[in-house]
Amino acid sequence: MSVFKYEKDADGIVTVTMDQTGPVNAMNTEYQLAMAETVARIEQEAALSGVIFASAKKTFFAGGDLNDLLAAKPGDEASFMETLEAIKGPLRRLEKLPVPVVAAINGTALGGGFEICLACNYRIAFNHKSVQLGLPEVSLGLLPGGGGVVRMVNLLGLQAALPYLLEGMKVVPEKALAAGMIHETVQSLEELLPRAKAYIKANAGNVAAAIQPWDQSGFKIPGGNASSPKLAQLLMAAPAMLAAKTRGLLPAPEQILDCAVEAARVDFDTALRIESRGLTYLVMTPQAKNMITTFFFQMNEINGGASRPQGIAPQLTKKVGVLGAGMMGQGIAYVSAMAGIDVVLKDISLDAAERGKAYTEKLLAKRVAKGRMSADEKAKILARIMPSAENDDLDGCDLIIEAVFENVELKNKIIRATEKHLDDDGIWGSNTSTLPITQLALASSRPANFIGIHFFSPVDKMPLVEIICGEQTSDTALAKAFDYARQIRKTPIVVNDSLGFFTSRTFGTYFDEGARLVVEGMHPSKIDSLGKAIGMPVGPLTVHDEVSQELSRKAFETWEQMGVADKWGEQDSLRTVIEFLTVKNGRGGRHHNGGYYDYVDGGKTLWPGVLDEYYCSNAQVPDDDIKDRLLFRQVIETLKCLESGVLRTVADGNIGSVMGIGAPVWTGGFLQFVNTYGLEKFQRRCAELADKYGDRFSCPSIVGEKILEGSMFR
Numbered sequence: 050m051s052v053f054k055y056e057k058d059a060d061g062i063v064t065v066t067m068d069q070t071g072p073v074n075a076m077n078t079e080y081q082l083a084m085a086e087t088v089a090r091i092e093q094e095a096a097l098s099g100v101i102f103a104s105a106k107k108t109f110f111a112g113g114d115l116n117d118l119l120a121a122k123p124g125d126e127a128s129f130m131e132t133l134e135a136i137k138g139p140l141r142r143l144e145k146l147p148v149p150v151v152a153a154i155n156g157t158a159l160g161g162g163f164e165i166c167l168a169c170n171y172r173i174a175f176n177h178k179s180v181q182l183g184l185p186e187v188s189l190g191l192l193p194g195g196g197g198v199v200r201m202v203n204l205l206g207l208q209a210a211l212p213y214l215l216e217g218m219k220v221v222p223e224k225a226l227a228a229g230m231i232h233e234t235v236q237s238l239e240e241l242l243p244r245a246k247a248y249i250k251a252n253a254g255n256v257a258a259a260i261q262p263w264d265q266s267g268f269k270i271p272g273g274n275a276s277s278p279k280l281a282q283l284l285m286a287a288p289a290m291l292a293a294k295t296r297g298l299l300p301a302p303e304q305i306l307d308c309a310v311e312a313a314r315v316d317f318d319t320a321l322r323i324e325s326r327g328l329t330y331l332v333m334t335p336q337a338k339n340m341i342t343t344f345f346f347q348m349n350e351i352n353g354g355a356s357r358p359q360g361i362a363p364q365l366t367k368k369v370g371v372l373g374a375g376m377m378g379q380g381i382a383y384v385s386a387m388a389g390i391d392v393v394l395k396d397i398s399l400d401a402a403e404r405g406k407a408y409t410e411k412l413l414a415k416r417v418a419k420g421r422m423s424a425d426e427k428a429k430i431l432a433r434i435m436p437s438a439e440n441d442d443l444d445g446c447d448l449i450i451e452a453v454f455e456n457v458e459l460k461n462k463i464i465r466a467t468e469k470h471l472d473d474d475g476i477w478g479s480n481t482s483t484l485p486i487t488q489l490a491l492a493s494s495r496p497a498n499f500i501g502i503h504f505f506s507p508v509d510k511m512p513l514v515e516i517i518c519g520e521q522t523s524d525t526a527l528a529k530a531f532d533y534a535r536q537i538r539k540t541p542i543v544v545n546d547s548l549g550f551f552t553s554r555t556f557g558t559y560f561d562e563g564a565r566l567v568v569e570g571m572h573p574s575k576i577d578s579l580g581k582a583i584g585m586p587v588g589p590l591t592v593h594d595e596v597s598q599e600l601s602r603k604a605f606e607t608w609e610q611m612g613v614a615d616k617w618g619e620q621d622s623l624r625t626v627i628e629f630l631t632v633k634n635g636r637g638g639r640h641h642n643g644g645y646y647d648y649v650d651g652g653k654t655l656w657p658g659v660l661d662e663y664y665c666s667n668a669q670v671p672d673d674d675i676k677d678r679l680l681f682r683q684v685i686e687t688l689k690c691l692e693s694g695v696l697r698t699v700a701d702g703n704i705g706s707v708m709g710i711g712a713p714v715w716t717g718g719f720l721q722f723v724n725t726y727g728l729e730k731f732q733r734r735c736a737e738l739a740d741k742y743g744d745r746f747s748c749p750s751i752v753g754e755k756i757l758e759g760s761m762f763r
Contacts, residue, residue: 053083061098062249063091068105076161077114081135088139091146099249100146102169103153103242110162115341121332129332133325136195140168149258151245155238157181159219164195170259173244174222176234182225185217189344190337192305194328199320202312203263205229206272208283214305263317275314284310298584298715301331335725339717347700356543356701357531358524364532366390370449372463374405377480378452380508383409384537386433393446395437402436409434412509443470448533450502452480455604461492468493476529478502483549483604486519496521500530503550505709513708514539517550540708542701548613551690552709558682563589564623566675570665573645573655579675584713589679594644598627599637618745634658681738681746687719688749699762720762728756
């Protein structure tokens with residue numbers, strides 16, 4: 050029995066309902082056979098008036114089978130091209146049928162799913178915010194290889210199509226309609242098939258309705274072809290702009306641009322073959338393997354609850370107390386209120402708490418101004434936040450999150466004063482970025498209900514939450530923290546206790562290595578430039594200015610008081626530079642009179658004092674060594690976290706490093722990087738760096754263990 054249900058009605062309309070094995074429709078072998086058989090059958094139909102493609106799944110069509118793409122390896126290019134042509138062939142035949150073909154889009158159609166829609170003459174979508182349309186392949190290091198690049202360029206024009214292709218923009222039906230990606234929307238699912246049939250009946254005998262625009266005589270690409278003077282400036286500037294954005298580290302955008310330009314230059318079928326070659330090339334790259342592994346499979350694994358304790362009922366947070374209305378606290382209050390949670394935002398004074406609430410008002414006002422929220426919705430969200438200076442207002446909270454300074458005594462005092470206001474099963478969460486949860490829990494009367502909930506700044510924009518389990522943290526507390534993170538639409542990773550946990554501990558090696566290079570006499574601007582050259586969002590010195598050297602100085606003091614300073618290796622160079630900047634020169638970072646840089650009118654210039662103190666024009670460290678030092682320090686620390694059990698899973702390490710630390714996207718995360726770099730090659734490079742620069746580059750033994758097992762980091 051075919052997985053495509055085939056029905057022909059009395060009006061000669063064939064409805065094909067895609068219903069593949071499993072929860073979604075996907076471009077796998079089953080699909081290829083079903084689509085080829087279906088198109089062949091349609092081509093033989095007598096008295097055919099039209100065709101409708103529909104879906105029996107909640108999602109219209111999920112796209113390509115990424116397992117197949119991961120399995121492809123260098124040497125498989127010819128067979129992969131054959132597979133692509135086998136997918137594209139039926140779609141091309143579909144759009145050459147002598148009758149209208151309509152896509153009845155009942156749910157999300159992304160990637161290959163939207164490519165099927167593009168091969169139909171007419172596209173009708175259910176107008177609901179849950180329905181997304183687009184071609185997001187670039188986010189996985191790929192390009193739309195089922196005709197998506199070529200059809201989008203021919204449909205919208207080169208300039209209009211590029212944002213959807215290069216940025217992987219996903220849009221709701223309303224926006225897709227305005228852009229010209231679909232032809233109409235319906236307000237209910239019940240209207241979808243009747244409207245599709247009505248369109249076919251209304252266009253009986255209308256030859257133009259059965260011919261794609263690009264197959265009609267005299268067709269011209271909207272906005273002109275690649276030789277059009279109108280596009281000359283775009284085509285000259287686009288490669289340079291793209292290179293500046295990707296830093297030459299991501300091949301997919303470059304391939305997409307090349308294929309899109311060719312689609313506007315050559316005939317349609319030739320462009321389809323060029324597109325196939327582009328995808329074939331990309332599928333074999335380590336960047337695509339990394340991005341597919343992490344951003345699809347491991348992301349789905351984490352968001353699906355793989356790190357959540359099983360057998361515990363969902364833990365809905367209804368009322369959260371946020372202690373501290375500073376930068377972190379006000380952000381936590383905002384995302385909580387946005388998720389429908391009542392918030393008590395407490396600070397030492399009501400005025401400070403009110404200022405914290407004003408942050409939410411400011412963000413909501415921007416949404417209202419942009420038409421993304423009504424004034425009534427804004428008022429309802431603001432009403433959920435209660436600013437307070439009184440502990441009694443915390444009564445009945447099922448979750449309290451402390452977001453005060455990194456000071457053990459202060460945190461302990463607050464825990465003792467406010468923990469009693471939690472409801473009977475309430476959970477206490479600390480937003481500490483470095484302090485061990487087990488040690489903080491000593492001040493708690495219920496250590497089983499004590500957990501770390503580490504947010505990243507700015508909270509409203511950063512998608513990650515790092516959940517840290519202390520030695521006595523219960524599974525119920527973990528489930529509560531995990532469910533809260535999902536409730537506020539964040540991606541949670543779960544780690545075990547440690548000084549600095551995973552993200553802060555690993556991130557610290559980035560600006561530690563930057564400080565070492567400064568002390569070695571390298572020019573600060575060069576250090577930062579090479580940090581960006583490996584794909585980090587900003588250089589190590591700039592990011593330390595943002596984090597603030599003053600904060601680092603206080604952290605060092607706290608760690609010394611706790612007896613854990615240099616627990617993960619000596620940091621003499623970093624400590625020396627911090628003392629020089631903060632103590633001797635009063636420069637604590639961007640928001641504390643400047644740090645490595647001076648900040649004026651939104652720009653920055655290098656502070657001359659750091660050059661006078663450290664720069665040596667004769668210092669020689671090869672650029673490749675600097676880049677590897679900045680990258681490998683972080684990778685090695687991640688491996689140590691996995692080896693010692695701080696990291697519970699490889700997925701947590703990869704997602705956490707990208708979304709929390711800013712690991713270069715092309716790596717797929719610091720553990721996935723080792724897989725495609727090659728474990729033996731990584732081991733050798735570590736040995737070279739250790740020999741030249743010190744034991745901190747010694748390769749963790751877990752790499753050698755994986756080599757002996759013949760396995761990788763999964």
